Amino acid sequence: MSDTDMKKHGSSLKKKGMLAVISGFSGAGKGTLMKRLLNEYDNYSLSISATTRDPRPGERDGVDYFFVTKERFQEMIQNDELLEYAKYVDNYYGTPKAYVESEMEKGRDVILEIEIQGALKIKAKFPETVLIFITTPSAEELKKRLMHRGTESDEVIMKRLERASLEAVGVEAYDYILVNDDLDKTVKHLNYLIQDQHMRVSQQLEFLEEFQKELRMVIM
Ligand code: 5GP
Numbered sequence: 001m002s003d004t005d006m007k008k009h010g011s012s013l014k015k016k017g018m019l020a021v022i023s024g025f026s027g028a029g030k031g032t033l034m035k036r037l038l039n040e041y042d043n044y045s046l047s048i049s050a051t052t053r054d055p056r057p058g059e060r061d062g063v064d065y066f067f068v069t070k071e072r073f074q075e076m077i078q079n080d081e082l083l084e085y086a087k088y089v090d091n092y093y094g095t096p097k098a099y100v101e102s103e104m105e106k107g108r109d110v111i112l113e114i115e116i117q118g119a120l121k122i123k124a125k126f127p128e129t130v131l132i133f134i135t136t137p138s139a140e141e142l143k144k145r146l147m148h149r150g151t152e153s154d155e156v157i158m159k160r161l162e163r164a165s166l167e168a169v170g171v172e173a174y175d176y177i178l179v180n181d182d183l184d185k186t187v188k189h190l191n192y193l194i195q196d197q198h199m200r201v202s203q204q205l206e207f208l209e210e211f212q213k214e215l216r217m218v219i220m
Pocket of ligand 1: 049050053084085086088093094095113114115116117118119
């Protein structure tokens, strides 16, 4: 086989779209981090969840969430339209399946920004999914950030901290914990963590198979 033929047939690492779940304590800066990741890298698609909760001021249907009735949500469950769903406080939240599947087929990496119960369901269904948990360096810093945000009452801040304390137990099931102490650094780090998953051998079986075929050809 000539060198040109080899180049033509030469294998390259395959880029199948992957799923990445990002969770984190309220106040850990997850929202800002997601915005930066999507702005700075063009290989990500963010899944938009369906929810039965009411929109907050400024939230838009089809942008922040698909805001649906309890009846419609029930219908989505029955029609198998959701990859996962969970009840969080008094409302349901779920990941629409069609968008995630079509983006992954296009080779795009899909980000699910969901809570812990949903994260575990996704991992059970799709073991290759990388689960990343975002936190502040300390609980004290978390409290400080929530207070400085100025958007919540003292009571809500306390409730969010209590929830963080419950969720902290489940974080052991995640693959990575990322401390958001410097936004620029954390965005880069998050991108590396997700992109590194493409180099797992289990993601590259097709490449390996082609490589083995080529090896047999070059020794002929
Ligand atoms: P919020 O009401 O503050 O927008 O969201 C509440 C929680 O629900 C957050 O932890 C958020 O990550 C999570 N969440 C949002 N969408 C989904 C979803 O589709 N599935 C699950 N399991 N959790 C979600």
